[in-house]
Every structure is written in structure tokens, then in C-alpha cells.
Amino acid sequence: MQILNFKENINFMRLRLPAQIFSGVLILVSIFSLATNSLNWGLDFTGGTLIEVGYQQPAKLEHIRKQLQTADFNDAIVQNFGTSEDVLIRLAPREGVKAAILGDQVLGALRSDGEQVDMRRIEFVGPNVGDELAEQGGLAMLTALICIMFYVAVRFEWRLALSSVIALAHDVIITLGLFSILQLEFDLTVLAAVLAVIGYSLNDTIVVFDRIRENFLKIRKAEPAEVIDTSLTQTMSRTIITSGTTILVLIALFVKGGALIHGFATALLFGIFIGTYSSIYVASAIALMLGVKKEDLMPTEVEKEGADQDPMI
Incomplete structure (x- = not known):
């Protein structure tokens, strides 16, 4: 039983252009801050x-x-x-x-x-240990993005795979930009939180893409934008409940967990919001922009041996 039930479709894709402009501005500001201010590296990285x-x-x-x-x-x-x-x-x-x-x-x-x-x-x-941790942390993040792109491409389709990786890169850059702008300390716990944000955002995106693929096969006469809006509306109750309960836990960690995990809780709290937003207005919108359609998601029919022979033979 659904606790939240949206009876009418929400026209998410109507706002995709302003949302993409907003995301572009956030990414540019984040990259500028990372290039000029860098990150406030913790002792795990600087020594x-x-x-x-x-x-x-x-x-x-x-x-x-x-x-x-x-x-x-x-x-x-x-x-x-x-x-x-x-x-x-x-x-x-x-x-x-x-x-x-x-x-x-x-x-x-x-x-x-x-x-x-x-x-x-x-x-x-030691500074040598810090350099090694910084290099391995960056490689871990890059490897995760490559593996995710391969997984989504195999499970769905290359347009959706590219859209999901762009959304994940969007989430990571903006989260790092937040820590750079506010000069919050970036240590190993925050790196772990950023990787967790990647996992959370990917899970949310996969749920949406799965519903999009299902609705493309069910709603055959609808336009792609309408199918995506329908899919996002149908998964909205799940997204609100999942994000809401996760945010409650993170608020408790931030308030009562002590200063040692403030950075971890901050990265995850911000990541939940930006990850939910990117599943709608980055991953889905870019998939629509790339021209995803019903034919791209149709299962491949395997011709059985002897199917073209005369049944009377």
C-alpha cells in the first residue's frame, strides 16, 4: 500500500531547461572554487x-x-x-x-x-601517507564511475548509462564544491560519504530508469517526455519516503554524533538532496535530450531454430 499516492502526473520535464541551467551554474561555481580555493584537506591527506x-x-x-x-x-x-x-x-x-x-x-x-x-x-x-591516500581516493571514485557506467549500459541502454554517469559526476562535483566554498575539512570520513552519495544517487536513478523502461513498453502511444513524467510521478512516493527517513537519521548523526562525524553527516545530508534532484532533472532530462525512445528499450527477440520452417514438414 502506498502512503503517498500522486493521482495526476507531475510535469517534471517542463522545467528541465531551467533546471539544467541551474545545474550548470552550480557546476561552474564548484569548479571555480575547487580551482581557486581547493579543498580544506584534513590530516589524512596533508600529513x-x-x-x-x-x-x-x-x-x-x-x-x-x-x-x-x-x-x-x-x-x-x-x-x-x-x-x-x-x-x-x-x-x-x-x-x-x-x-x-x-x-x-x-x-x-x-x-x-x-x-x-x-x-x-x-x-x-606522515605526508607520504597523505599523498597516497589522496591518489587512491581519487582512483576509487573514478573506478566507481566507470563500473557504474558499464553496469547501467549492460542492464539498460547506452543513453541511460551516459545520463546516469553524468548525474553522478554532477553530484560529486557539487558536493566537493560545497566543501570548497565553505572550507569544511575534507578527510577520509567525508570521502567515504561522497562514495556513499554515489551509491545512493545511483540507486535512486536505477529505480527511475527501471520504471521508465517499464512504462515505455506499457504506454506505447505516449511521447517520451510524457512517459518520463509518468515514471517520475509513480516513483515519487518511494523517493520521498526513502529520502525522508534517511535525512532523519543523518540529522540525528549531525546533531548528536559529535564533531568527528560532522563532515560525514554534512556530505551525506547535502548529497541526499542533490542526488534526488539529479535523478529527476539531470539523469532523466539528459536521457530525454539524448533521444531515448521505446525502440531503444525493447528486449531483443531471439529467433528460435526452425521457427521459419513449414509446420507441416
Whole structure:
């Protein structure tokens, strides 16, 4: 039983041109930001030292930055971590200085005015490991897109395969653009979230394409745009329920999960919205633009041996 039932078709394709212009603007802005601002790479990719300290009272970040600059840590990135009493300090790699010694130097600088500061944790990631992770992460994303294109081409048709990959690239570029524009930290958890967005968006697109193929065989006299609108309307209740329940879980993770998974939850929350949008106005609209029609989705008839012989022989 459907909880949401749309009795009349929604004319999605009527807005495909404005939607494509909107998507084009978002992609251009994202690419420009990635080219100029790049990403705020986390220590997983850049290497360096991460130090978490705790104060008895709310920490004054500007004062902490001045203390670290006085101690010759001019490249330190200081930010709150979860609460106003917890502070996260990121330092670029320093050759010949061990993480433990670096932590003692930072603590000495922070305690210079007699304030009580506790060391919570200290982590070190080598720059060579960071370069390797960045390269492998990019290769993993590229490999996923190629495998997805091959899968959809085999299951459906090359126009739908190309449309789905363009939609996935659209989702990835805009999600990365969001992190670049807002300068949110991009670490391995965010990379995992981006890959999860690819999977979610693909699943949504496959459901829509499956219904499009089914309706092309059922509604033989309708125009392609009408068939696509019908298919999107029929899958809309499923999309709303699936996206809605997923968003509720992600909001709970974002609010209660702590600062460690804020980036993960942010990427997935944004990815759910952009993935649902791209299934309608990128994947389906591009398939229509490429000229998908009933004949392209008809199953291939296999002629049986002896079918053309006279049955009386």
C-alpha cells in the first residue's frame, strides 16, 4: 500500500531547461572554487600533527592563536571541537620533530599564562601517507564511475548509462564544491560519504530508469517526455519516503554524533538532496535530450531454430 499516492502526473520535464541551467551554474561555481580555493584537506591527506586539548572554561580562540604565534607556530589552525572548552589544533608537518615533543611544546605555549590545559589526544600522519591516500581516493571514485557506467549500459541502454554517469559526476562535483566554498575539512570520513552519495544517487536513478523502461513498453502511444513524467510521478512516493527517513537519521548523526562525524553527516545530508534532484532533472532530462525512445528499450527477440520452417514438414 502506498502512503503517498500522486493521482495526476507531475510535469517534471517542463522545467528541465531551467533546471539544467541551474545545474550548470552550480557546476561552474564548484569548479571555480575547487580551482581557486581547493579543498580544506584534513590530516589524512596533508600529513601533520593534530592535537586536542581541553580547558576548564570556554576557550578564547584568538588568544590561543596569539600564544601559538608567539611560540613560532604561525601555521597552526585552531578551532573548537564539539564544545567551547575543547580545542583542536592542526599543525603542518615539521621535519625532525616527533609528535610527542611537538605536543609538549604546544602545551607549554598554552600554559604560559598559568591556565589549566589538558592534553586529550595527539595524532600524527606522515605526508607520504597523505599523498597516497589522496591518489587512491581519487582512483576509487573514478573506478566507481566507470563500473557504474558499464553496469547501467549492460542492464539498460547506452543513453541511460551516459545520463546516469553524468548525474553522478554532477553530484560529486557539487558536493566537493560545497566543501570548497565553505572550507569544511575534507578527510577520509567525508570521502567515504561522497562514495556513499554515489551509491545512493545511483540507486535512486536505477529505480527511475527501471520504471521508465517499464512504462515505455506499457504506454506505447505516449511521447517520451510524457512517459518520463509518468515514471517520475509513480516513483515519487518511494523517493520521498526513502529520502525522508534517511535525512532523519543523518540529522540525528549531525546533531548528536559529535564533531568527528560532522563532515560525514554534512556530505551525506547535502548529497541526499542533490542526488534526488539529479535523478529527476539531470539523469532523466539528459536521457530525454539524448533521444531515448521505446525502440531503444525493447528486449531483443531471439529467433528460435526452425521457427521459419513449414509446420507441416
